[in-house]
Amino acid sequence: MTTFSMYSASIPVFKQILNSLLVILDKAETHAAEKKIEANALLQFRLFPDMLPFTRQIQIACDFSKGAAARLGGLEVPSYDDTETSFADLKARIVKTLAYIDSVPASAIEGSETREITTGSGEKTKHFTGQTYLFHYALPHFFFHATTAYDILRHNGLDIGKKNFIGTY
Numbered sequence: 001m002t003t004f005s006m007y008s009a010s011i012p013v014f015k016q017i018l019n020s021l022l023v024i025l026d027k028a029e030t031h032a033a034e035k036k037i038e039a040n041a042l043l044q045f046r047l048f049p050d051m052l053p054f055t056r057q058i059q060i061a062c063d064f065s066k067g068a069a070a071r072l073g074g075l076e077v078p079s080y081d082d083t084e085t086s087f088a089d090l091k092a093r094i095v096k097t098l099a100y101i102d103s104v105p106a107s108a109i110e111g112s113e114t115r116e117i118t119t120g121s122g123e124k125t126k127h128f129t130g131q132t133y134l135f136h137y138a139l140p141h142f143f144f145h146a147t148t149a150y151d152i153l154r155h156n157g158l159d160i161g162k163k164n165f166i167g168t169y
Contacts, residue, residue, distance in 0.1 A: 020167030073108035
């Protein structure tokens with residue numbers, strides 16, 4: 001009989017995509033320098049006026065991965081200031097996020113399928129079980145923002161493809 005692992009369904013997935021984003025950010029920084037594109041033009045680019053800019057997409061992808069690790073582990077979610085203004089700042093945020101999610105013990109996350117998880121406050125309060133939270137809230141939001149960040153750079157001429165986004169596992 002195979003058992004389901006909440007840790008394996010979460011932390012390695014977040015790490016895979018966050019590490020891919022680190023590589024993509026390096027490529028974006030090089031691309032901007034080689035093409036003489038002001039970095040801020042990419043960092044503040046939006047696919048559509050009502051969408052968030054690239055920098056915010058990376059911040060939110062980090063927020064969902066650290067938030068999921070903390071909530072599934074029964075820990076308080078660490079708060080990050082959203083002050084990143086450069087590729088280097090964004091890479092540092094991802095590295096900090098990777099370090100945090102690595103610090104959450106697998107044993108704290110295992111068995112969290114039925115843990116009660118609450119997000120938001122007031123009218124925006126949502127209640128989940130751990131498994132529902134991971135599969136129907138945290139992962140979809142994480143992938144939406146990571147993919148949107150990728151799409152912004154691809155739209156702006158960065159030579160990246162699906163292999164760059166998926167990375168190695």
